[in-house]
Amino acid sequence: MTETIDTLVTHAHLFSMQGQGVGYIHDGAVAIYQGRIVAIGSTSDLEARFQITETIDASGCAVLPGLIDAHMHTPWAVVRGVAQDVSNWMQMALAPYSRHITPEAALAGTRLNVLEAIKAGTTTTVDFAKPNPGWAEVFEGAGVRARLTPTINAMPPGGMAGWKVGDIYPLDDDVGQGDIDTAMAFVSDWHCAADGRITVMLGPQAPDMISGDQLLQIKRLAEREGLMIHMHVAQGDREINQMIKRFGKRTPQYLDEIGYLDDQLLAVHLTEATDAETVLIAHSGARMALCSGSIGIIDGIVPPARVFREAGGLVGLGSDQAPGNNCNNIFNEMKLTALFNKIKARDPEVMPAWEVLRMATIEGAQAIGLGDEIGSLEAGKQADLILIDLSAPNLTPAMDTPIRTIVPNLVYAGSGHEVKTVMVAGQILMRDRQVLTMDETVVQAEAQRQAEAVSLRVAADPVHKKMALLTAMEAGQL
Amino acid sequence: MTETIDTLVTHAHLFSMQGQGVGYIHDGAVAIYQGRIVAIGSTSDLEARFQITETIDASGCAVLPGLIDAHMHTPWAVVRGVAQDVSNWMQMALAPYSRHITPEAALAGTRLNVLEAIKAGTTTTVDFAKPNPGWAEVFEGAGVRARLTPTINAMPPGGMAGWKVGDIYPLDDDVGQGDIDTAMAFVSDWHCAADGRITVMLGPQAPDMISGDQLLQIKRLAEREGLMIHMHVAQGDREINQMIKRFGKRTPQYLDEIGYLDDQLLAVHLTEATDAETVLIAHSGARMALCSGSIGIIDGIVPPARVFREAGGLVGLGSDQAPGNNCNNIFNEMKLTALFNKIKARDPEVMPAWEVLRMATIEGAQAIGLGDEIGSLEAGKQADLILIDLSAPNLTPAMDTPIRTIVPNLVYAGSGHEVKTVMVAGQILMRDRQVLTMDETVVQAEAQRQAEAVSLRVAADPVHKKMALLTAMEAGQL
Numbered sequence: 001m002t003e004t005i006d007t008l009v010t011h012a013h014l015f016s017m018q019g020q021g022v023g024y025i026h027d028g029a030v031a032i033y034q035g036r037i038v039a040i041g042s043t044s045d046l047e048a049r050f051q052i053t054e055t056i057d058a059s060g061c062a063v064l065p066g067l068i069d070a071h072m073h074t075p076w077a078v079v080r081g082v083a084q085d086v087s088n089w090m091q092m093a094l095a096p097y098s099r100h101i102t103p104e105a106a107l108a109g110t111r112l113n114v115l116e117a118i119k120a121g122t123t124t125t126v127d128f129a130k131p132n133p134g135w136a137e138v139f140e141g142a143g144v145r146a147r148l149t150p151t152i153n154a155m156p157p158g159g160m161a162g163w164k165v166g167d168i169y170p171l172d173d174d175v176g177q178g179d180i181d182t183a184m185a186f187v188s189d190w191h192c193a194a195d196g197r198i199t200v201m202l203g204p205q206a207p208d209m210i211s212g213d214q215l216l217q218i219k220r221l222a223e224r225e226g227l228m229i230h231m232h233v234a235q236g237d238r239e240i241n242q243m244i245k246r247f248g249k250r251t252p253q254y255l256d257e258i259g260y261l262d263d264q265l266l267a268v269h270l271t272e273a274t275d276a277e278t279v280l281i282a283h284s285g286a287r288m289a290l291c292s293g294s295i296g297i298i299d300g301i302v303p304p305a306r307v308f309r310e311a312g313g314l315v316g317l318g319s320d321q322a323p324g325n326n327c328n329n330i331f332n333e334m335k336l337t338a339l340f341n342k343i344k345a346r347d348p349e350v351m352p353a354w355e356v357l358r359m360a361t362i363e364g365a366q367a368i369g370l371g372d373e374i375g376s377l378e379a380g381k382q383a384d385l386i387l388i389d390l391s392a393p394n395l396t397p398a399m400d401t402p403i404r405t406i407v408p409n410l411v412y413a414g415s416g417h418e419v420k421t422v423m424v425a426g427q428i429l430m431r432d433r434q435v436l437t438m439d440e441t442v443v444q445a446e447a448q449r450q451a452e453a454v455s456l457r458v459a460a461d462p463v464h465k466k467m468a469l470l471t472a473m474e475a476g477q478l
Numbered sequence: 479m480t481e482t483i484d485t486l487v488t489h490a491h492l493f494s495m496q497g498q499g500v501g502y503i504h505d506g507a508v509a510i511y512q513g514r515i516v517a518i519g520s521t522s523d524l525e526a527r528f529q530i531t532e533t534i535d536a537s538g539c540a541v542l543p544g545l546i547d548a549h550m551h552t553p554w555a556v557v558r559g560v561a562q563d564v565s566n567w568m569q570m571a572l573a574p575y576s577r578h579i580t581p582e583a584a585l586a587g588t589r590l591n592v593l594e595a596i597k598a599g600t601t602t603t604v605d606f607a608k609p610n611p612g613w614a615e616v617f618e619g620a621g622v623r624a625r626l627t628p629t630i631n632a633m634p635p636g637g638m639a640g641w642k643v644g645d646i647y648p649l650d651d652d653v654g655q656g657d658i659d660t661a662m663a664f665v666s667d668w669h670c671a672a673d674g675r676i677t678v679m680l681g682p683q684a685p686d687m688i689s690g691d692q693l694l695q696i697k698r699l700a701e702r703e704g705l706m707i708h709m710h711v712a713q714g715d716r717e718i719n720q721m722i723k724r725f726g727k728r729t730p731q732y733l734d735e736i737g738y739l740d741d742q743l744l745a746v747h748l749t750e751a752t753d754a755e756t757v758l759i760a761h762s763g764a765r766m767a768l769c770s771g772s773i774g775i776i777d778g779i780v781p782p783a784r785v786f787r788e789a790g791g792l793v794g795l796g797s798d799q800a801p802g803n804n805c806n807n808i809f810n811e812m813k814l815t816a817l818f819n820k821i822k823a824r825d826p827e828v829m830p831a832w833e834v835l836r837m838a839t840i841e842g843a844q845a846i847g848l849g850d851e852i853g854s855l856e857a858g859k860q861a862d863l864i865l866i867d868l869s870a871p872n873l874t875p876a877m878d879t880p881i882r883t884i885v886p887n888l889v890y891a892g893s894g895h896e897v898k899t900v901m902v903a904g905q906i907l908m909r910d911r912q913v914l915t916m917d918e919t920v921v922q923a924e925a926q927r928q929a930e931a932v933s934l935r936v937a938a939d940p941v942h943k944k945m946a947l948l949t950a951m952e953a954g955q956l
Contacts, residue, residue, distance in 0.1 A: 021954030081883030085830035352563035397929030405559030451875030476499030
């Protein structure tokens with residue numbers, strides 16, 4: 001008797017990401033039932049094996065696991081483009097906007113970023129943000145997979161823009177405790193929600209932004225609830241400077257001494273980690289979120305992902321924040337990761353296309369703790385996948401012999417706009433570039449409206465006069 | 479009496495690139511008559527001033543001068559993606575394909591590349607290729623502007639794949655003279671053709687690929703005909719190695735001594751030029767074509783464009799060759815140029831968005847010797863311009879105060895797919911993403927067909943067994 005399935009994706013250049021490479025299958029197919037993959041194989045085999053409800057013809061397309069964005073800050077999308085080309089970007093460019101982003105503006109940013117991500121083939125987002133009402137609902141409604149991380153810090157609100165670069169920040173334990181309590185309430189409400197699509201991590205923003213006691217309290221809570229911890233680590237000279245002033249040591253040593261380095265930790269950035277510190281963190285089992293684009297723009301630095309991986313660590317790719325990246329697109333991150341690391345090593349063989357594609361899929365899934373559920377196309381896993389139109393001029397031609405050119409072209413020539421169809425847990429979120437779960441026009445217009453309101457509030461606030469980019473504005477360079 | 483014009487582009491975020499910055503005009507307009515710009519200004523002023531035949535509403539769009547690609551090799555697009563992630567890319571990856579690219583395959587590559595370029599907002603191409611029959615006609619028919627450079631070298635055809643890395647190449651003066659004669663015939667046929675849209679440069683491929691006598695012969699011909707010389711200079715350790723073995727000196731010193739460094743020269747790459755050599759070349763008045771993407775991929779190197787510009791030199795951006803770049807897209811080159819140079823300097827303030835936008839427009843135009851005709855939107859210049867849809871999620875929002883975010887977002891978040899409409903010399907080549915002067919489906923299918931034929935010929939040629947990427951293919955990484 002023939003087994004019935006919901007969907008068969010057929011005639012694909014199938015990159016399953018199984019095994020140690022890219023797991024290519026010629027004229028491949030993916031069989032999906034109740035949101036999960038039940039088989040992959042050749043189209044003819046699977047067509048013969050199943051009774052099919054809907055067929056999705058992927059002729060001329062590459063089919064890949066949905067891409068994984070291991071670190072984002074979606075609300076910031078509402079002020080895309082305010083924090084590049086400057087030094088001390090956080091204080092001199094971003095902070096003046098921070099106090100003027102209302103909850104409504106933040107939500108508009110989240111919607112915009114989720115839309116942007118879907119259109120570029122991202123199916124799983126690890127988001128880090130203040131848990132405003134409605135935040136989780138955006139992901140739930142859009143149908144994407146998300147690991148949501150409510151920000152926890154002990155920083156008095158609205159302060160940073162007024163502080164002097166280099167001064168030690170004030171910390172307020174009441175603020176920290178409030179954020180911890182809010183986060184735990186969020187865990188109750190949202191961890192494993194939406195049929196498991198939405199899960200939660202605990203997110204101390206950074207070790208310099210909270211007391212050691214509260215940092216350890218978060219660790220105990222994470223252990224009790226079986227949650228990962230998602231934290232910025234060694235993210236810049238600003239942080240290292242604060243850590244030395246406050247604790248007398250650099251971040252990795254501090255975290256090692258308090259017992260924070262283990263496989264529960266998703267460590268974001270490692271911008272300022274030395275090679276020895278990087279190896280220490282990798283050997284602990286902690287995972288790394290690598291944000292090549294944003295760290296390249298805001299710091300001019302290539303984080304030590306190559307050292308981390310060579311020490312056996314798992315690395316996922318993150319698009320971080322739109323004010324200084326300025327896009328949230330894992331194709332962009334794949335390309336920049338490969339190129340930046342070649343340049344850092346002055347070696348074109350470093351970080352070939354297939355390696356960064358693994359970081360964007362299976363290795364990224366493992367890094368964020370979802371390696372058993374997503375990241376590759378194989379029986380039993382979630383049906384999170386994307387179709388990429390290889391007839392786009394920049395992806396043409398697709399050659400198969402004596403070498404196959406599809407993966408290098410996806411990484412080095414792809415932009416994300418070639419993604420045609422996006423599926424999460426068997427549900428189609430975008431078909432032929434039309435997003436079905438969000439109204440693109442409404443999302444765009446609301447983001448624009450909210451951004452204009454934010455920018456007017458910033459312009460009316462004297463703190464904006466410290467912004468580094470005002471000079472460029474006055475010189476006619478913007 | 480009101481003056482009549484052909485076209486008024488209205489309600490744009492207009493970036494004229496006049497002056498020293500980006501020349502922004504709010505609610506701007508461009509008036510066009512007989513292929514040239516007759517005025518720019520505010521929409522209301524220009525609407526009152528002219529009798530308009532056709533209005534193009536650019537509401538919600540940025541309008542910029544068409545982008546300039548200062549260095550391409552269009553035929554190579556037919557083997558996109560065969561030469562990245564390897565050392566000695568030219569001999570170990572590209573050369574096995576070279577002998578199997580028929581004139582028809584080369585033409586299919588040129589058509590594909592011109593199509594790709596138009597769709598990413600490139601209006602002027604400086605192409606470097608063997609002048610196969612039909613090559614120039616592609617640019618003529620597509621309606622783009624081109625500076626075509628027929629390749630001149632003295633290398634026996636089909637050789638490189640069989641040579642050992644490091645061995646000095648054989649040179650054949652008869653081959654060199656044949657290429658010179660062919661190039662001069664091409665000059666007669668095509669220089670200033672198609673109402674001046676098509677012009678010609680002389681292109682000795684590189685100083686290591688031709689005798690000194692023939693290099694000087696080309697210089698005299700260029701002076702006589704008033705042509706620029708377009709040549710690869712210090713393009714890699716391969717070239718420097720050949721120069722030292724053949725002439726006993728590095729390329730810049732050699733060119734300086736034979737009188738080759740002056741403002742007639744467009745020097746491509748400078749990959750291996752030291753800072754002192756870079757300054758020498760810049761001070762001579764020679765111009766630089768910077769190919770950030772391709773040199774990043776094939777060499778893992780950031781060429782010394784910053785030093786060149788600081789020495790007063792003009793730099794244009796080039797997308798080079800698709801086998802190892804792997805796209806031909808000036809948005810890609812702008813982003814990579816800004817980011818690579820920040821990383822090289824470990825300084826986020828280096829090469830801000832507006833500077834790379836100038837390299838892609840007015841500075842690029844000056845670098846290729848067309849600064850009086852294109853590169854900015856101003857009265858008297860050619861009407862080469864592009865409309866970019868700012869409602870794309872990755873370009874949303876567009877903020878205007880206290881700083882304007884459009885230019886940084888175009889550079890760091892734009893991909894080229896947001897280009898909506900493209901005009902060259904007043905003729906619309908693409909409207910709402912539909913290319914009007916080429917049949918996209920036919921161009922794509924023909925490139926695919928030719929590429930498959932090339933790849934089968936390569937697979938049947940034993941020389942392919944030396945290809946570096948075969949190992950990756952066998953390991954399931956492609």
